[in-house]
Amino acid sequence: MTIYSIGDIHGQSGQLDRAIGLIEQDGGPEARIVFLGDYTDRGSDSKGVLDRLIAGRDAGKPWRFVRGNHDRMFMNFLLSGEQHDRNIKSGLSWMNRRLGGPKTLESYGLGGAPMFLHSRNGGRETLASYDVDGRSLSDLELAQEARVLVPEAHKQFLADLPLYIEDGQYLFVHAGLRPGIDLKDQVEDDLIWIRDGWLDSTKTHPWLVVHGHTALDFPQHHGNRVNLDGGAGFGNPLVPAVFDEDGVFTLHEDGRRPLRPPA
Template identity: 55%
Template sequence: MSLLYAIGDIHGQMAMLEHALALIAADGGDDAKVVFLGDYTDRGPDSQAVIDTLIKGREAGRDWVFIKGNHDRLFSNFVRHGIEHDPRVKSGISWLNPRLGGTATLASYGVTGQMHFERPSQDALETLAYYTGDSGRITKDALQRIAQQHVPQSHLDFLDELPLTYQTDDLIFVHAGLRPGIPLEKQDPEDLIWIRDGFLESTHDFGKLVVHGHTALDHPTHFGNRIDLDGGAGYGKPLVPAVFEGRDCWLLTDKGRVALTP
Protein backbone atom coordinates (compact mmCIF):
# COMPACT_ATOMS: atom_id res chain seq x y z
CA MET A 1 0.00 0.00 0.00
CA SER A 2 1.46 3.36 -1.04
CA LEU A 3 2.18 6.13 1.41
CA LEU A 4 0.46 9.51 1.31
CA TYR A 5 1.56 12.58 3.22
CA ALA A 6 -0.45 15.59 4.36
CA ILE A 7 0.30 19.07 5.70
CA GLY A 8 -2.27 21.14 7.55
CA ASP A 9 -2.81 24.90 7.62
CA ILE A 10 0.49 26.71 6.91
CA HIS A 11 -0.68 30.32 7.38
CA GLY A 12 2.38 32.01 5.96
CA GLN A 13 4.91 30.09 8.07
CA MET A 14 7.67 29.45 5.54
CA ALA A 15 10.28 28.15 7.97
CA MET A 16 7.75 25.66 9.34
CA LEU A 17 6.83 24.55 5.81
CA GLU A 18 10.48 23.92 4.96
CA HIS A 19 10.84 21.82 8.12
CA ALA A 20 7.68 19.84 7.35
CA LEU A 21 8.84 19.15 3.79
CA ALA A 22 12.24 18.03 5.11
CA LEU A 23 10.55 15.58 7.48
CA ILE A 24 8.49 14.19 4.62
CA ALA A 25 11.53 13.84 2.36
CA ALA A 26 13.40 12.01 5.13
CA ASP A 27 10.51 9.59 5.59
CA GLY A 28 9.30 9.09 2.02
CA GLY A 29 11.85 10.64 -0.34
CA ASP A 30 11.68 13.66 -2.62
CA ASP A 31 9.01 12.06 -4.80
CA ALA A 32 6.50 11.58 -1.98
CA LYS A 33 2.88 12.45 -2.68
CA VAL A 34 1.75 15.31 -0.44
CA VAL A 35 -1.73 16.75 0.08
CA PHE A 36 -1.84 20.34 1.36
CA LEU A 37 -5.04 21.18 3.24
CA GLY A 38 -5.31 24.90 2.45
CA ASP A 39 -4.89 28.18 4.33
CA TYR A 40 -1.50 28.95 2.86
CA THR A 41 -1.85 32.64 3.70
CA ASP A 42 -2.56 35.05 6.60
CA ARG A 43 -1.26 35.55 10.13
CA GLY A 44 2.29 34.25 9.55
CA PRO A 45 4.99 36.50 8.03
CA ASP A 46 5.77 34.71 4.76
CA SER A 47 2.60 34.11 2.72
CA GLN A 48 4.32 35.22 -0.49
CA ALA A 49 7.21 32.78 0.03
CA VAL A 50 4.81 29.95 0.87
CA ILE A 51 2.81 30.40 -2.32
CA ASP A 52 6.01 30.77 -4.35
CA THR A 53 7.25 27.47 -2.94
CA LEU A 54 4.00 25.63 -3.69
CA ILE A 55 3.85 26.94 -7.26
CA LYS A 56 7.51 26.11 -7.91
CA GLY A 57 6.98 22.62 -6.53
CA ARG A 58 4.07 22.04 -8.90
CA GLU A 59 6.02 23.43 -11.84
CA ALA A 60 8.93 21.13 -10.99
CA GLY A 61 6.60 18.13 -11.25
CA ARG A 62 6.35 17.35 -7.56
CA ASP A 63 3.47 15.00 -6.71
CA TRP A 64 1.67 17.64 -4.68
CA VAL A 65 -2.08 18.14 -4.32
CA PHE A 66 -3.43 21.50 -3.12
CA ILE A 67 -6.83 22.17 -1.57
CA LYS A 68 -8.31 25.64 -1.14
CA GLY A 69 -8.83 27.10 2.32
CA ASN A 70 -11.06 29.94 3.48
CA HIS A 71 -8.11 32.25 4.11
CA ASP A 72 -6.85 31.71 0.58
CA ARG A 73 -10.20 32.92 -0.72
CA LEU A 74 -10.29 35.86 1.71
CA PHE A 75 -6.91 37.00 0.37
CA SER A 76 -7.89 36.64 -3.28
CA ASN A 77 -11.26 38.32 -2.73
CA PHE A 78 -9.64 41.43 -1.30
CA VAL A 79 -6.95 41.79 -3.95
CA ARG A 80 -9.26 41.04 -6.87
CA HIS A 81 -12.49 42.64 -5.66
CA GLY A 82 -11.76 44.76 -2.60
CA ILE A 83 -13.94 42.51 -0.41
CA GLU A 84 -13.08 42.84 3.28
CA HIS A 85 -15.64 40.44 4.74
CA ASP A 86 -17.13 37.01 4.47
CA PRO A 87 -20.56 36.18 5.95
CA ARG A 88 -19.02 33.17 7.69
CA VAL A 89 -16.78 35.37 9.83
CA LYS A 90 -19.20 35.75 12.72
CA SER A 91 -17.18 38.44 14.48
CA GLY A 92 -17.70 40.80 11.53
CA ILE A 93 -14.05 41.86 11.52
CA SER A 94 -12.24 42.84 8.35
CA TRP A 95 -9.83 40.46 6.61
CA LEU A 96 -7.28 43.24 7.08
CA ASN A 97 -7.57 42.93 10.87
CA PRO A 98 -4.46 41.21 12.29
CA ARG A 99 -6.74 38.62 13.90
CA LEU A 100 -7.61 37.32 10.44
CA GLY A 101 -4.13 38.07 9.15
CA GLY A 102 -4.57 40.09 5.99
CA THR A 103 -2.18 42.78 7.17
CA ALA A 104 0.63 40.21 7.51
CA THR A 105 -0.14 38.75 4.09
CA LEU A 106 0.02 42.11 2.33
CA ALA A 107 3.22 42.95 4.23
CA SER A 108 4.84 39.78 2.85
CA TYR A 109 4.31 41.28 -0.61
CA GLY A 110 5.85 44.58 0.41
CA VAL A 111 2.63 46.43 1.27
CA THR A 112 3.51 47.60 4.76
CA GLY A 113 1.71 50.22 6.77
CA GLN A 114 -0.88 50.80 9.45
CA MET A 115 -4.54 49.81 9.22
CA HIS A 116 -7.13 52.09 10.83
CA PHE A 117 -10.58 50.57 11.32
CA GLU A 118 -14.02 51.87 12.14
CA ARG A 119 -17.06 50.10 13.54
CA PRO A 120 -20.10 52.28 14.23
CA SER A 121 -21.67 49.64 16.47
CA GLN A 122 -21.05 46.11 17.68
CA ASP A 123 -23.67 44.88 15.22
CA ALA A 124 -22.01 46.63 12.28
CA LEU A 125 -19.19 45.22 10.18
CA GLU A 126 -15.72 46.46 10.94
CA THR A 127 -14.32 48.31 7.92
CA LEU A 128 -11.02 49.88 6.98
CA ALA A 129 -11.38 53.63 7.53
CA TYR A 130 -8.00 54.39 6.01
CA TYR A 131 -4.47 53.06 5.60
CA THR A 132 -1.23 54.90 6.23
CA GLY A 133 1.90 53.80 4.41
CA ASP A 134 4.51 55.03 1.95
CA SER A 135 1.78 56.86 0.01
CA GLY A 136 0.49 58.59 3.13
CA ARG A 137 -3.13 58.27 4.19
CA ILE A 138 -5.16 56.42 1.57
CA THR A 139 -8.57 54.77 1.18
CA LYS A 140 -9.35 51.07 1.07
CA ASP A 141 -9.83 51.25 -2.71
CA ALA A 142 -6.40 52.81 -3.10
CA LEU A 143 -4.91 50.09 -0.88
CA GLN A 144 -6.52 47.45 -3.07
CA ARG A 145 -4.95 49.01 -6.17
CA ILE A 146 -1.54 48.94 -4.49
CA ALA A 147 -2.09 45.30 -3.51
CA GLN A 148 -2.92 44.46 -7.13
CA GLN A 149 0.40 45.99 -8.18
CA HIS A 150 2.35 43.91 -5.66
CA VAL A 151 0.62 40.51 -5.71
CA PRO A 152 1.50 38.47 -8.83
CA GLN A 153 -1.42 37.41 -10.98
CA SER A 154 0.03 33.90 -10.94
CA HIS A 155 -0.46 33.73 -7.16
CA LEU A 156 -4.12 34.74 -7.39
CA ASP A 157 -4.73 32.33 -10.26
CA PHE A 158 -3.10 29.52 -8.29
CA LEU A 159 -5.39 30.07 -5.31
CA ASP A 160 -8.56 30.61 -7.32
CA GLU A 161 -8.15 27.41 -9.33
CA LEU A 162 -7.63 25.06 -6.38
CA PRO A 163 -10.10 22.20 -5.81
CA LEU A 164 -12.05 21.89 -2.57
CA THR A 165 -11.55 18.17 -1.95
CA TYR A 166 -9.30 15.24 -2.79
CA GLN A 167 -9.99 11.60 -2.03
CA THR A 168 -8.42 8.16 -2.13
CA ASP A 169 -9.90 4.72 -1.47
CA ASP A 170 -9.64 5.34 2.27
CA LEU A 171 -9.44 9.10 2.83
CA ILE A 172 -11.28 12.34 2.06
CA PHE A 173 -9.14 15.47 2.27
CA VAL A 174 -10.96 18.77 2.74
CA HIS A 175 -10.05 22.08 4.32
CA ALA A 176 -12.83 22.53 6.91
CA GLY A 177 -15.02 19.43 6.87
CA LEU A 178 -18.24 17.88 5.57
CA ARG A 179 -21.93 18.20 6.33
CA PRO A 180 -23.00 14.79 7.75
CA GLY A 181 -25.46 12.78 5.67
CA ILE A 182 -24.76 14.57 2.37
CA PRO A 183 -22.83 12.85 -0.45
CA LEU A 184 -19.49 14.43 -1.25
CA GLU A 185 -20.59 15.56 -4.70
CA LYS A 186 -23.56 17.42 -3.18
CA GLN A 187 -21.71 19.18 -0.36
CA ASP A 188 -22.06 22.96 -0.18
CA PRO A 189 -18.73 24.52 -1.26
CA GLU A 190 -19.11 27.01 1.59
CA ASP A 191 -19.21 24.15 4.10
CA LEU A 192 -16.08 22.60 2.59
CA ILE A 193 -14.01 25.66 3.45
CA TRP A 194 -15.85 27.01 6.51
CA ILE A 195 -17.86 24.38 8.42
CA ARG A 196 -17.43 23.81 12.13
CA ASP A 197 -20.89 23.52 13.70
CA GLY A 198 -22.55 20.31 12.60
CA PHE A 199 -19.25 18.66 11.71
CA LEU A 200 -16.84 18.88 14.62
CA GLU A 201 -19.28 17.39 17.12
CA SER A 202 -20.53 14.69 14.73
CA THR A 203 -19.69 11.00 15.09
CA HIS A 204 -21.11 10.31 11.62
CA ASP A 205 -19.32 7.66 9.55
CA PHE A 206 -18.45 9.39 6.28
CA GLY A 207 -17.46 6.10 4.67
CA LYS A 208 -13.86 7.23 4.56
CA LEU A 209 -11.64 8.90 7.14
CA VAL A 210 -11.94 12.68 6.78
CA VAL A 211 -8.63 14.57 6.99
CA HIS A 212 -9.03 18.32 7.48
CA GLY A 213 -7.63 21.51 8.97
CA HIS A 214 -9.34 24.87 9.57
CA THR A 215 -10.02 24.42 13.29
CA ALA A 216 -6.80 25.11 15.16
CA LEU A 217 -5.93 22.77 18.01
CA ASP A 218 -2.93 22.52 20.29
CA HIS A 219 -1.83 19.43 18.36
CA PRO A 220 -3.16 17.30 15.47
CA THR A 221 -5.85 14.98 16.80
CA HIS A 222 -7.63 11.80 15.67
CA PHE A 223 -11.37 11.78 16.47
CA GLY A 224 -12.21 8.35 15.02
CA ASN A 225 -14.18 9.49 11.97
CA ARG A 226 -11.88 12.43 11.22
CA ILE A 227 -8.38 13.78 11.79
CA ASP A 228 -7.76 17.49 12.38
CA LEU A 229 -4.23 18.36 11.23
CA ASP A 230 -4.41 22.07 12.07
CA GLY A 231 -2.02 22.19 14.99
CA GLY A 232 -2.09 25.98 15.23
CA ALA A 233 0.79 27.06 12.96
CA GLY A 234 -1.11 30.28 12.32
CA TYR A 235 -0.64 31.06 16.01
CA GLY A 236 3.02 30.06 16.16
CA LYS A 237 2.61 26.41 17.11
CA PRO A 238 4.48 23.70 15.14
CA LEU A 239 3.38 22.60 11.69
CA VAL A 240 3.27 18.80 12.02
CA PRO A 241 3.02 16.74 8.81
CA ALA A 242 1.35 13.33 8.73
CA VAL A 243 1.79 10.14 6.76
CA PHE A 244 -1.02 7.74 5.87
CA GLU A 245 -1.02 4.10 4.87
CA GLY A 246 -4.66 3.33 4.19
CA ARG A 247 -6.51 4.79 7.18
CA ASP A 248 -3.51 4.38 9.51
CA CYS A 249 -1.83 7.65 10.41
CA TRP A 250 1.48 8.72 11.92
CA LEU A 251 2.79 12.19 12.69
CA LEU A 252 6.32 12.99 11.55
CA THR A 253 8.71 14.40 14.12
CA ASP A 254 12.45 15.00 14.35
CA LYS A 255 12.65 11.67 16.21
CA GLY A 256 10.63 9.72 13.65
CA ARG A 257 7.01 8.61 13.31
CA VAL A 258 4.50 8.83 16.13
CA ALA A 259 1.24 6.90 15.72
CA LEU A 260 -1.89 9.06 15.72
CA THR A 261 -4.84 7.05 17.02
CA PRO A 262 -8.34 7.90 18.28
Protein backbone atom coordinates in the same frame (compact mmCIF):
# COMPACT_ATOMS: atom_id res chain seq x y z
CA MET B 1 -0.18 3.64 -1.10
CA THR B 2 1.45 6.20 1.16
CA ILE B 3 0.20 9.76 1.19
CA TYR B 4 1.32 12.71 3.29
CA SER B 5 -0.59 15.79 4.34
CA ILE B 6 0.17 19.21 5.82
CA GLY B 7 -2.41 21.32 7.62
CA ASP B 8 -2.87 25.07 7.89
CA ILE B 9 0.42 26.86 7.14
CA HIS B 10 -0.67 30.50 7.65
CA GLY B 11 2.37 32.22 6.19
CA GLN B 12 4.93 30.23 8.16
CA SER B 13 7.45 29.56 5.40
CA GLY B 14 10.18 28.29 7.73
CA GLN B 15 7.79 25.78 9.27
CA LEU B 16 6.69 24.74 5.78
CA ASP B 17 10.27 24.02 4.74
CA ARG B 18 10.77 22.01 7.93
CA ALA B 19 7.57 19.98 7.35
CA ILE B 20 8.46 19.21 3.73
CA GLY B 21 11.93 18.17 4.89
CA LEU B 22 10.43 15.72 7.40
CA ILE B 23 8.22 14.26 4.69
CA GLU B 24 11.11 13.85 2.26
CA GLN B 25 13.17 12.27 5.03
CA ASP B 26 10.40 9.68 5.48
CA GLY B 27 9.19 9.20 1.92
CA GLY B 28 11.80 10.65 -0.42
CA PRO B 29 11.74 13.70 -2.69
CA GLU B 30 8.79 12.41 -4.72
CA ALA B 31 6.47 11.86 -1.75
CA ARG B 32 2.81 12.56 -2.50
CA ILE B 33 1.59 15.49 -0.40
CA VAL B 34 -1.86 17.01 -0.01
CA PHE B 35 -1.91 20.52 1.48
CA LEU B 36 -5.09 21.41 3.37
CA GLY B 37 -5.39 25.15 2.69
CA ASP B 38 -4.94 28.38 4.64
CA TYR B 39 -1.56 29.06 3.08
CA THR B 40 -1.80 32.78 3.86
CA ASP B 41 -2.46 35.21 6.75
CA ARG B 42 -1.14 35.64 10.31
CA GLY B 43 2.43 34.48 9.62
CA SER B 44 5.10 36.78 8.24
CA ASP B 45 5.74 35.16 4.84
CA SER B 46 2.57 34.29 2.95
CA LYS B 47 4.32 35.27 -0.29
CA GLY B 48 7.17 32.88 0.45
CA VAL B 49 4.73 30.06 1.20
CA LEU B 50 2.95 30.49 -2.13
CA ASP B 51 6.30 30.79 -3.93
CA ARG B 52 7.40 27.47 -2.41
CA LEU B 53 4.18 25.61 -3.19
CA ILE B 54 3.98 26.87 -6.76
CA ALA B 55 7.66 26.10 -7.40
CA GLY B 56 7.22 22.55 -6.14
CA ARG B 57 4.14 22.01 -8.27
CA ASP B 58 5.79 23.47 -11.36
CA ALA B 59 8.86 21.28 -10.81
CA GLY B 60 6.61 18.24 -11.15
CA LYS B 61 6.29 17.34 -7.48
CA PRO B 62 3.21 15.17 -6.81
CA TRP B 63 1.71 17.88 -4.64
CA ARG B 64 -1.98 18.74 -4.49
CA PHE B 65 -3.78 21.57 -2.75
CA VAL B 66 -7.25 22.43 -1.48
CA ARG B 67 -8.75 25.83 -0.76
CA GLY B 68 -8.99 27.27 2.74
CA ASN B 69 -11.18 30.07 4.02
CA HIS B 70 -8.20 32.42 4.42
CA ASP B 71 -7.15 31.73 0.84
CA ARG B 72 -10.64 32.72 -0.32
CA MET B 73 -10.59 35.90 1.77
CA PHE B 74 -7.24 36.91 0.28
CA MET B 75 -8.47 36.15 -3.23
CA ASN B 76 -11.70 38.12 -2.72
CA PHE B 77 -9.77 41.12 -1.42
CA LEU B 78 -7.57 41.07 -4.50
CA LEU B 79 -10.55 40.76 -6.82
CA SER B 80 -12.78 43.47 -5.38
CA GLY B 81 -11.42 44.87 -2.14
CA GLU B 82 -13.93 42.77 -0.18
CA GLN B 83 -12.96 42.70 3.50
CA HIS B 84 -15.74 40.54 4.93
CA ASP B 85 -17.00 37.01 4.80
CA ARG B 86 -20.57 36.17 5.78
CA ASN B 87 -19.29 33.30 7.91
CA ILE B 88 -17.48 35.67 10.31
CA LYS B 89 -20.36 36.48 12.66
CA SER B 90 -18.27 38.93 14.70
CA GLY B 91 -18.05 41.27 11.72
CA LEU B 92 -14.24 41.34 11.83
CA SER B 93 -12.53 42.46 8.66
CA TRP B 94 -9.91 40.37 6.88
CA MET B 95 -7.75 43.43 7.49
CA ASN B 96 -7.94 42.92 11.26
CA ARG B 97 -4.63 41.59 12.54
CA ARG B 98 -6.47 38.74 14.27
CA LEU B 99 -7.42 37.38 10.84
CA GLY B 100 -4.05 38.27 9.40
CA GLY B 101 -4.64 40.20 6.21
CA PRO B 102 -2.11 42.93 7.03
CA LYS B 103 0.65 40.33 7.51
CA THR B 104 -0.13 38.89 4.10
CA LEU B 105 0.01 42.28 2.41
CA GLU B 106 3.22 43.09 4.29
CA SER B 107 4.87 40.00 2.76
CA TYR B 108 4.24 41.54 -0.68
CA GLY B 109 5.73 44.90 0.34
CA LEU B 110 2.56 46.60 1.57
CA GLY B 111 3.24 46.86 5.29
CA GLY B 112 1.11 49.51 6.94
CA ALA B 113 -1.19 50.58 9.75
CA PRO B 114 -4.91 49.83 9.27
CA MET B 115 -7.57 52.06 10.83
CA PHE B 116 -11.15 50.83 11.23
CA LEU B 117 -14.68 52.15 11.31
CA HIS B 118 -17.66 50.14 12.52
CA SER B 119 -20.58 50.15 10.14
CA ARG B 120 -24.00 50.93 11.54
CA ASN B 121 -25.39 48.25 9.28
CA GLY B 122 -24.74 45.08 11.27
CA GLY B 123 -21.69 46.43 13.11
CA ARG B 124 -19.19 45.13 10.56
CA GLU B 125 -15.62 46.31 11.01
CA THR B 126 -14.64 48.31 7.93
CA LEU B 127 -11.25 49.62 6.90
CA ALA B 128 -11.24 53.42 6.94
CA SER B 129 -7.66 53.84 5.76
CA TYR B 130 -4.35 52.04 5.47
CA ASP B 131 -1.28 54.14 6.05
CA VAL B 132 1.74 52.92 4.10
CA ASP B 133 4.89 54.77 3.04
CA GLY B 134 3.45 58.11 4.14
CA ARG B 135 0.28 57.59 2.10
CA SER B 136 -3.26 56.97 3.34
CA LEU B 137 -5.00 54.42 1.12
CA SER B 138 -8.68 53.53 1.03
CA ASP B 139 -9.70 49.88 0.89
CA LEU B 140 -10.14 50.00 -2.88
CA GLU B 141 -6.83 51.80 -3.38
CA LEU B 142 -5.10 49.22 -1.21
CA ALA B 143 -6.65 46.36 -3.17
CA GLN B 144 -5.54 47.97 -6.43
CA GLU B 145 -1.94 48.22 -5.20
CA ALA B 146 -2.08 44.63 -3.97
CA ARG B 147 -3.28 43.43 -7.38
CA VAL B 148 -0.19 45.00 -8.93
CA LEU B 149 2.24 43.55 -6.39
CA VAL B 150 0.84 40.02 -6.09
CA PRO B 151 2.24 37.90 -8.95
CA GLU B 152 -0.21 36.53 -11.50
CA ALA B 153 0.98 33.03 -10.64
CA HIS B 154 -0.18 33.54 -7.05
CA LYS B 155 -3.57 34.87 -8.11
CA GLN B 156 -4.07 31.96 -10.51
CA PHE B 157 -2.99 29.45 -7.87
CA LEU B 158 -5.62 30.80 -5.45
CA ALA B 159 -8.31 30.86 -8.13
CA ASP B 160 -7.67 27.27 -9.22
CA LEU B 161 -7.70 25.60 -5.79
CA PRO B 162 -10.26 22.77 -5.55
CA LEU B 163 -12.54 22.41 -2.54
CA TYR B 164 -11.63 18.80 -1.78
CA ILE B 165 -9.53 15.88 -2.99
CA GLU B 166 -10.86 12.34 -2.88
CA ASP B 167 -8.07 9.76 -2.85
CA GLY B 168 -9.11 6.18 -2.21
CA GLN B 169 -10.08 5.77 1.43
CA TYR B 170 -9.24 9.40 2.26
CA LEU B 171 -11.02 12.68 1.66
CA PHE B 172 -8.92 15.82 2.06
CA VAL B 173 -10.80 19.05 2.72
CA HIS B 174 -10.01 22.26 4.54
CA ALA B 175 -12.73 22.45 7.22
CA GLY B 176 -14.98 19.40 6.94
CA LEU B 177 -18.36 18.22 5.70
CA ARG B 178 -21.99 18.82 6.51
CA PRO B 179 -22.98 15.41 7.95
CA GLY B 180 -25.73 13.61 6.07
CA ILE B 181 -25.14 15.50 2.80
CA ASP B 182 -23.72 13.74 -0.27
CA LEU B 183 -20.28 14.97 -1.29
CA LYS B 184 -21.57 16.28 -4.60
CA ASP B 185 -24.15 18.40 -2.74
CA GLN B 186 -21.75 19.95 -0.20
CA VAL B 187 -21.48 23.73 -0.44
CA GLU B 188 -18.27 25.74 -0.46
CA ASP B 189 -19.04 27.65 2.73
CA ASP B 190 -19.23 24.37 4.66
CA LEU B 191 -16.18 22.80 3.04
CA ILE B 192 -13.96 25.74 4.01
CA TRP B 193 -15.68 27.05 7.16
CA ILE B 194 -17.73 24.40 8.97
CA ARG B 195 -17.38 23.72 12.68
CA ASP B 196 -20.90 23.54 14.14
CA GLY B 197 -22.48 20.17 13.42
CA TRP B 198 -19.19 18.76 12.18
CA LEU B 199 -16.70 18.73 15.02
CA ASP B 200 -19.13 17.01 17.37
CA SER B 201 -20.37 14.48 14.80
CA THR B 202 -19.50 10.79 15.25
CA LYS B 203 -21.05 9.86 11.93
CA THR B 204 -18.93 7.54 9.81
CA HIS B 205 -18.11 8.46 6.22
CA PRO B 206 -17.04 6.53 3.11
CA TRP B 207 -13.53 7.86 3.81
CA LEU B 208 -11.35 8.96 6.66
CA VAL B 209 -11.77 12.73 6.39
CA VAL B 210 -8.51 14.66 6.73
CA HIS B 211 -8.99 18.36 7.46
CA GLY B 212 -7.64 21.44 9.20
CA HIS B 213 -9.28 24.83 9.93
CA THR B 214 -9.97 24.35 13.66
CA ALA B 215 -6.72 25.09 15.46
CA LEU B 216 -5.51 22.64 18.10
CA ASP B 217 -2.27 22.39 20.02
CA PHE B 218 -1.46 19.17 18.13
CA PRO B 219 -3.16 17.09 15.41
CA GLN B 220 -5.89 14.73 16.61
CA HIS B 221 -7.46 11.53 15.28
CA HIS B 222 -11.19 11.28 16.03
CA GLY B 223 -11.92 7.96 14.37
CA ASN B 224 -14.04 9.34 11.54
CA ARG B 225 -11.75 12.31 10.87
CA VAL B 226 -8.23 13.61 11.46
CA ASN B 227 -7.65 17.30 12.24
CA LEU B 228 -4.16 18.39 11.15
CA ASP B 229 -4.41 22.06 12.15
CA GLY B 230 -1.88 22.05 14.97
CA GLY B 231 -1.97 25.83 15.40
CA ALA B 232 0.95 26.90 13.22
CA GLY B 233 -0.88 30.17 12.64
CA PHE B 234 -0.57 30.86 16.37
CA GLY B 235 3.08 29.91 16.76
CA ASN B 236 2.94 26.12 17.14
CA PRO B 237 5.11 23.83 15.00
CA LEU B 238 3.66 22.66 11.68
CA VAL B 239 3.23 18.89 12.07
CA PRO B 240 2.90 16.82 8.88
CA ALA B 241 1.17 13.44 8.85
CA VAL B 242 1.51 10.23 6.88
CA PHE B 243 -1.28 7.82 5.94
CA ASP B 244 -0.51 4.29 4.79
CA GLU B 245 -1.45 0.65 5.33
CA ASP B 246 0.12 0.74 8.80
CA GLY B 247 -2.11 3.58 10.02
CA VAL B 248 -1.81 7.31 10.65
CA PHE B 249 1.39 8.89 11.96
CA THR B 250 2.74 12.34 12.65
CA LEU B 251 6.29 13.10 11.53
CA HIS B 252 9.07 14.49 13.72
CA GLU B 253 12.84 14.80 13.69
CA ASP B 254 13.03 11.38 15.35
CA GLY B 255 10.66 9.77 12.83
CA ARG B 256 7.05 8.59 12.91
CA ARG B 257 4.75 8.67 15.92
CA PRO B 258 1.37 6.89 15.82
CA LEU B 259 -1.72 9.09 15.77
CA ARG B 260 -4.65 7.06 17.03
CA PRO B 261 -8.24 7.83 18.00
CA PRO B 262 -9.16 7.74 21.69
CA ALA B 263 -9.66 4.25 23.09
